Each structure stands twice: as C-alpha cells, then as structure tokens.
Amino acid sequence: MDKMQYIIGAIVLVLVTGLFLLLKKFKANSIDKFEKIISLCFAAIFVIRYFAFKNLQIIEEYYVVFESFGGYQNHFLNFVGNICNWFEITAAIFIFLRPFFKFKTSIWYVKYFSITTYLVCFIALYPMISMIQGNYEMSFMSVLLAIEVGAGLAISIYYHLKDLHHHISKHSYIEVGLAATFFNFATMPVYIPYFLLGLGNSNYHAIDFSIYHRLYIYILIIFIPILLYFSLRNAHPDKIRYFLLVISIGTCIGFFVEFDWADLVQPWRWPLHLCNTAMILMVIVLILMPKRLFYFTYFINVFGAALAFLMPNYEPHYTVFHPSVVRFWYNHMIAFWMPLLCVALKLYQRPKLKQYGYSIVGFTGYFFLALILNTVFTGFKDTVVHYFGKDFTICDTNFFFINNTFIAVKLGSWAEKIFALNFVIPINGRDFTMHPVYQLIFFGTYILIGFGVWFIYQLFFDIADSHYDLHIRLKGIKLDKIALQSSLQGRSLDEPMDKDTVNQLKLEHFSKRYSANKYYAVENANLEVNCGEVFGFLGPNGAGKSTIIKSIVGIQPITEGKITVCGYDIKSQPVQAKSRIGFVPDHYALYEKLTGREYLNYIADIYDVSQEDRDVRLADYIHIFELEASIDNKIKTYSHGMKQKITLISALIHNPKLLILDEPLTGLDPTSIYQVKEQMKRHAKKGNIVFFSSHLIDIVEKLCDRIAIIKKGHIQCITTVEEIEKTGMSLEDFYMSIINKEEEKNEKA
C-alpha cells in the first residue's frame, strides 16, 4: 500500500503518454481538438481534487491541523510538500491554457516551468499528500492527486517534445523566469505566508492605516497594477488576456483554498460578498468575454473594493501574515485592479453611459439577492438541516454588509439609529428582519457614488491618454535623434546634414496637415532657393504660403517631407538651422512694454551677437529706418510702420543667411516700403537668400529674381521673372493665367 499512489501516478503517466503517441496518426485539426479536450479533462480532475482535499474546517482551525502535520514528516519534507502543492497550481494553469494560447511565452512556460514542476511533484508526491491530507493513506483525494500529477507530467512531456524547436533566447530566460515567479505569487494559497514566515509580530496589525495597512495598499493596489500595466501595455491582446487569465485563475484557486464540495450545499457559506464575486467573475469575463458582466465588475466591484481597502473587515488584532488578512487583500486587489487593467490594456473598451446603466441593473439584482438571502438565512439561524447523510447548521449572513452594523458603526451613531429601524415579518414563529431605511439609503448611496466614479474614470482616462501620447511623442523624438546621428555618420551635430545644400533653402516633398483636418494644407511641395536670390512667393489667400513659411522657420512641425536650411534639417537640427534664419512675420509680434532698443538687444542676445557687431548693425539700421528719435521709447508708442521696421531689424540683427518675410509690406507707407525693399536687395547682394511672400505683384516683379505661385496647397509653377518677360506677359497676367487655368481645370473636372 505504501507505494500505491506512485504506482497509480506512473500508470497514468504511461497511459497518457501513450495516448499522445497515438496522436501522430491524426490530422493537425484533430490534434488541436484533442489537446483542448485533454486540457479540459485535466482541469476537471484538478477542480474535483482541489475541492475534495479538506475536511470542512474553517481556515483558522485548518491551520491548527496543518501545524500538527509536522508529526508526520520532517520540516524539509513539510516545506517541499507545501511548495509543490503551491507551484503545481501554477503548472496546472499553464497546461490548461496551453492549447488555447499558442504564443512564444505560453509555450515556454509549459516547456520549461510545467515539466520541471511536475517532475519534482512526481518525486515529492508523498510529502504533497501528507501536507494536504495529514497522512499517506489511500483516499479518493490522494488517488486523484496521483492521477493529476501523472497526467500533468505526461502532458508537459508531450508539449516539451512538441515544442522542441521553440528555443528560448538568453534574454527571454529572465523574462520567463520573472513572469513565472510573478504567476507563482498569484497562485499562492493564502496560508503560504503563514507557513513560510509565521503570523508576524503580534504588535503589527494591518488595519487603521497603520504602516502595514498602507504597505498592503502600496504593494498590492498601486505597485503591482502599475508594474503589470507597464509590462503589458505594448503586448499583443492575446498575451495580455493570457497573463490576466493566469493571474485571475491563480488567485481564484488560492482564494478558495478553504472551500470544498460540502460548501455547495450550504449557500450561507458561499462567497457572495460583492468583492468575493469578483474573484469568479474575473475568470468568467476573461474566458468568455461577456461585455455586460464585465462592466458590472468594472463599475460595482472596483468601487466596492476601493471602499473595502479603507475599512478591512478582518479582526483588528490579526497580524500581517494571518491567512484572513492575506485572503482579504488577495481578493480585493483582484476586485479592484483587474477590471481597471482590462480597460487600461484595451481588452475591453472604455465604457459608455449605457454600460453604466447595465451595471446598475446588475447591481440592483445583486443587492436584492443579498437582501433576500440575508433575511432568510438570518431568520433560519441555528436551524439544523440534514442532507447527504450529514447535518448542517444554518448561520446568519451579512452579504454586502447590509445585515449588520459593520458599516453603520464606522459612520457614526446616526447610522446605527437608522439601522435600528427594523421591519419584521413573522412567519411560522420565525422573525424575518429587514432594515429598510438603512438598506435603501445604502443602495441609493452606492448607485450615486457609482455614478460619481464614472467621472473619476473619465479623469483617469484623460490622464492616461495624455501620458501615453506624451510617451509616444518622446519616443519619436528619440528615434529622430538616432536617425540624425546615423545619417551624420560620425560627424558633429553642428555640421550640416546635407553638404550639397549649404547655400540653399530646400523643400523636398514637403506636406503639411493640421491635426484636426484630414486634408493637406500643403501637399508635396518641392523648392530650391539659392544664395544671392530674392525669391517671391505668390498665391491667393489660404493657398498655403504662410503654412510653408511657418514650417521653414519652425513655428509648426512638418507632417511629411524635409526642409533644409543651408544644409541643416529644420526638424532634426532646428537650433543650427534657425540660427541661420531671420524672420519677419505677417503680424508683428513684439513685447510692447519694452523699448525698441531693449527688444533688439534681447533678440541680439538670443542670437549671441557680439557687442561690436550689434553696436555697428543697430546704429546702421536705426539710421536707415530713421528710428533715432523713437528707438528708446516703448514699442507700444510706435506706429504700425515703425513696429514693422523694428521687426525687420530684429530679423537682420544676426546677419542671417536666410531672410524670410511673410507679407512684409502690408500697411506700410511708400517711404517705408522703399526702405524695406532696399534692405531686402542689400541683404541678397551680400550673398544671402531672401524669401518673401506678398500680394503686391508689381513689387514682386521688380524685386525678385525668381518666383513661385502656389494655389490650394500645391506649387503651380517656379520660374524666373526673365522667362515670364520673354513670353511678353507681365507678372500680373502670368499670375492670373496660372490661377485661372487651375480653376478652369477644376470646372471641367
């Protein structure tokens, strides 16, 4: 008899392995189905065995028995037995989920973790039996465990051989190891901390916001979900579902360690507290993906768990590793963050108000069920019922805490007074008591606060979205930097990216689309302007002139294409490119409370212009623009023309290689127009680029060497003024012909 369980285990191992060997003859599709059936059978054996192993003891009594196990074997075997019982749960979940989730990591868990665990479990079968049964005797449970371990080992071997070609990389060893460790924490039966660490110092209580209470909150409610979120946020949805499912099933098994089959016939012992239901609901919502049920847990369980953290319902004298304490936090951490993670990781969509409505309907059903059960069981309290040859005593229940003063006491004497308003229904000599006012207020408050939770969710969604967006953008910036470094091929960041265009302004396939708009403001614009040129940019209002100019000077980002200023890419080398640009905007934009001189010095400081250079240049420009009398007055006292002149001086103060002017002559008097024009010519003559947009065609004709005409975001033509003159047309006629031609084309189309 002594070796009987080993023999049974070995027989099962051989039989199941043999069964798998037969599979080779079948088609892949049938093998797939068979694997799933085997998995489900294995899960059924596990469930039958798991709920059959105890002798109906409540958790504290169970540990008294558990401690006495030391008499059956030594401490080492106790340790091995317990650890095997624990790790076997993880290994069993991996095996159960293997045919349903076929990605790298799920394969590796079975290939490496399950097989090792089952091998050890097979060897340590007796210590395992001893730890859960108290002896090595043959029993229904011990036979089932032997079958389970034998089958688990056989299935693990099968998958190991099947997945032989799935080699794990060195880097992935760490990932798999960490994940398996994490999963083991999830599947940990609630007595394990007690077994390994004792109950903890009797002075340390995990209640009333003591440091230990807060540590539970920090670790289980904050740290772990954040860790999981950041580990999984870029993973495939299947992988996310798999991870959450392993955790849910694992914690559910760990949570139900004190239950057995006899509990099924004692509904007053069922885990029907709101947060208890979450343990089961989470497994269902992750397997079957029912939306309405999920949003019930999302709105109702999460909020309930959040309240529970603040007022744990275990005894205040319990120490930190007491199984009831561990069980409480295990349960509530799942109830709290599992639904949140499902939404955060996009397994379920963010809810709409409709879903909140469904969850309220579900909650109403739950509330009234709890109310009826509480009233009925409390009415039948201490009654002994007899079935399956056993006696069971009905005890009072307090599902959802609406049947006693647990919460009322915390709220104060006013709540207790409301609770005391009883409504008693006497039936057959029994009193069925309800607390209608308290219970109705409880119900209404919960629904109202639940509605408030909707807005808290919304707030968190917004925060999460903005941070995710920020993360993506910063990643993009980082990638751009890496791309720049590689394109510079070891050269300094201050060197031009494109050495061939150091004397040019160049637009290559430039496109710009504003974020809110699906149409391009400018599409596929190509342009080259050379040093020494005055380049005119013409087009009707809204054609895209300012969009191109703003992108060149860096006011707005580029959607597609590339802009290089004197060889520097404006996107990846903005500082170098901008130090070569002087810009006059279409609306002057000045600090009106500074004097003209203060403003110009401020700009000169930004461009790092030396004292000598700024003295010479400022004196020169102030004289040219006749600003001597007003340069030391505040800008707010200037006329429009004077402000425009100050803007032009500020654009020229650092002698830029590229001067860009966006409609610089609008609203100026003839003298000012002349002065500005002269400066543009003078700047180009020095070998610089002058690029400007204007509606004043006559001036463009006289001033420019080359022009471009843009309409509806597309550059229609780039030509020299000379070439236009050769055709015998004035620039005005030429412009009108280009604009009208396009319109005619559109009309025909």
Next chain:
Amino acid sequence: MRKLKEIWRKMKPLVLFQLSDKLDFAWMKSKKDAIRKVVFAIAKFAIIVGVISLLLWLFNFLGIINSAEMVDLYVMFFTLIMALLLLSDTHHLMKSLYYAEDNKLLVTFPVSSTMLFFSKIFDFFIFDFIKNLGLLIPVSFGFAVGGIILGQVQVVTLFWLLIPLIFASAIIVLLASLLSVPYLYVYRLFKLVPILELISLLIITTLIIIGIVSMIYLIPDDIDLIMQWPAMRNSAQNFISDLCDKVLPFTFVVRMMFGKHGSSYLGYRLVGSCFVDFSILIGVFAVLITLCYFAIKPFFFYMMTKSFEFEKNVIDEPKPNKRHRRYLTFINKELILSIRDIDISGSFLLIYILAPIMLFFINSVYAAISTDLDGNMMVFAFNILLMLLPYLASNSVIATIYSREGRAAYMKKTKPISLIFPLSSKVFIYILCSTISIVACGIVFGNFSAATDLEPVCPVLLTIAICFLQIGHMFYSATLDIMNPQNESYATTGSSENNQNENRSTIIAFVGAIIFALLGYLFMAESHREDTYYFVAFIKLLLIAIFVAGSSFYLFVRKIQAYYYEK
C-alpha cells in the same frame, strides 16, 4: 409694446454677438453636451441650496444663530457680494465700455449709439446674471429654503425672491457704469504716471498691514471659546444688527425679498409694503437708466471713437546697447516686463505680502486659545492650508503666462534655442518672489510653533516643502498654458474670458492644498500615535512635495519638447 419688440429685435444680435465673445456656447451644438451641462448646472444649484439650508438648520440647532436672525445674516452676505460685484463690475465695465477691442467694429454697425450703449450694458448684465447663478442666486434660495425649514419664511418667497434680486443686480450694473467714468480718469492717470499707481498700491498695502496689525493687538491674551461664547455671541449679534442698520439700502432690498419681520413666531411675511418697496426699487432703476442715458452714453460714444495714442517721450541721448549672456537675457526681459506690467505683478505681490501677515494674524488668535495636543495638530494642519491656499490659488496667473504674450510667444519658436529656458524663465520671477514670501510664512509658523511640542526643524522642513509644492503647482499651471494656449484670444481681445486653464489651476490649487493639509494632519497624528518625532511627519510632507515639484517640472520639460511646436 410693439416699440419694445422692435428695440429688442435690433438689440438681440448685438447682445448675442458680444456675449458669444465672452461665453463659450459650443456645448449647445451637441444635444448630449447640452443635457450634461444643464443637468450639472441644476445639480450644482441644488447642492448649494441644500448645503446652505442644511448649514442654517445646523447653526440654529447648535444655537449659533437664532432663526429670527437668519435674514440679518443674509443681509451681511448680500452686502458683501453686492459690494464685491460693484467693484468688479466697475473695473470690467470701464474696460468693456471704453477699451474693448470690439468697439472699433461695433461703431461701424448701422445702429444708434443708444442701442450700442444699452446693448453693452445689457450684455454685461446677462454675463453678471450667469455669474450670479453660480453663487448669489443659489445661496439666496438656500437662505429661503433654510428659512422655510425653520418656519421663518413663507413658501411663496421662493417664487418672489428672484424678481427683486434681478433688479438689484441690474442696479449694481448701472451704478458700476456710472462709476466707470471717474474710475477711467483715475486709471488713465495711473497709466500716464505709473509711479502714482505704485504709490497708491503701497499705500493700500500699508493700510491693510496697519489694519491687520491693529486687529492683532485687539486679540485678547487668552481665548476660551466655551466660557466666552455667550459674550462673543452677543457681540456677533450686535455687529450683525449694527451692520443691518448701516447698510440700509441692502437691508431694504433684503427685507423686500424675504418679507417684513412680524415676530419670531410669525417670521418673515410678504406684506403689502414689500411691494411698495419694490416699486421704489423700480423707480431707482428707472432713475439710474435715465442717468446713464444722459451722462454715460455720450461719454461712452466719445471714448469709443477716441484713438488711444500714447505720447512719446523725447529722448535726447541715445542709450547704449547692453549685452547679456544668452540665457540671462530672458530673465532680464521678464524682470523688465514684470515691473512695467503692474496690473498683474502688483496683485501678485500683494498676495505675497499679505499671506505672511494674515498667517501672523490667525496664529495670534490661535496662540490665545488653549488647545490640547489634537487641537495643536489641527492648528498646524490649518496653518499648512492657510499657507498653501493663497500661493497656489495665485498661480492661476501662471496658467495664462505664455498666452498673455499674444503672438509674440510664437516668435520664440523661430529662435535657435532650447525653449525650456525662455519658458521656464517666465516662471522664475514668480518663484523668486513667492519663495521669499513663503520663507516669511515659515518664520511666522516657526514663531508660533516654538511654544508647542514641535521640534525646531519642523518649520524649516515645512517651509521647504511648501516652496517645492508651490514650484510644482507653478510648473503645472504653466504646462496647462502650454498644452492649451490662448494666444490668439489674448492677441485679438487682450483677455480670455472663462479661461479653462485658470479654472483648472485654481481647482487643483484648492484640492491640492486641502489634501496636503490633511496629509500633514494624518502624518502628525501617526507620529504621535507611534511615538516618533514630529519631524518624521514633515519629512514625509517634504518628500511628497519634492515628488510633486519634480514630476511637474519633468512633465513641463517633456511636454515642451513634445507639444510646444504644435500648439
């Protein structure tokens, strides 16, 4: 009647045009948003009414006020709100009537100057009424409901209350428009001679300081709330009653709203004389309209068509060009602009000067009260709250710091610099001033806590923690402005009405201050419970503040990198 309809037909588009500039009606386009907005507005209204009536009931229940004094208490509130409204309306009406950017456009419309003028006044009244819906009106209804619960007010008052209230608000707007003319002259004088503004600001600050210090001297050495309660209650009653006698116009309006007081048994009753008084109110309203028509309207039109050209100073000697280090130049520019923009920096400085003085005043009261250990901890927590509230709330100015530059802010993007420095240097001046003020608050707190069990290092730790929290909130507010800039609004109208960034910054300020004070209390209580030093609690607060400051600065920098060029 037909004529009135005709006038309204013409005035309506003008009023709507101006209102749309002040208020965001985008929510009306979506049915869902409209329902949500209306439901929230009603819920907010109901909550205020509920809270006020509950408080009244509670005060009466606890014997703090007598139910018969309820209306006197309302007179105090009503006077305060009306006085504040008058001040604020005068300032805003002056800007809206004479300096508004849209005047240039409105003057070209084919309507009479009378129509234009009254459309402006009417628009302002509607805007004021919407603002009043947030506080004055629900609080008034709260008092009415409270009065009904206490059996002092008739139910019919609920239906009557709003009518005199509307007229009273309208009278305030008309009075403000009358006052706007002298105020305009003072305002222009200040702009012409800026030193005068600075001097008057200093005088006001000094007067406030003298007032507070003299109040501090009035505080007795020993306050025992329980023993002295009857005497204090009597003085409070006398004060309220004296006030009602002194602010007769407001008492007159309030008694018309709630009714005349018969006896404590009968309470306030809407009798015939209330309606006679109401006709007097309408008479005053009519007189004010006539006055506005004859006195203000011509002036409004004169100012509306006036161009505000500035006179230039004639400078004989050109000033030298000064070179600054590349990054110091931003701080230099901000310093110059802050000094020259006294409107904003002045009010900011006022808060920074007044905060430590107010703390000193309140701590003097606390010092006179004998408290136990728990009471001391509550006072410390309240000190934290008092320190944080003015500083954090004043940061709403930072939430518009870049937008206020209008289009000039865009030009920064064209400069060859990392934008983090110019953008953070704008906050730097405020950090500098507030840090000095917070240190002063810390000294006041240290002086107060010296007589308690608190270790001497605690005020130092708290001061540093509040500095960090203030910096954190400043960068948070600045980030709001970066993410949701209002430059165009400031560039075109010079302001941004109902700016969401300011609102968010203020809400976070209040919530943050309360949470931090609560945490302070909890940590101190824990230190006491676990028998450790109090400074452990303050170290925890400091760590939280450092985390807040660090994370908000990090996000500030990162969001500039990621978003600034797109906004």
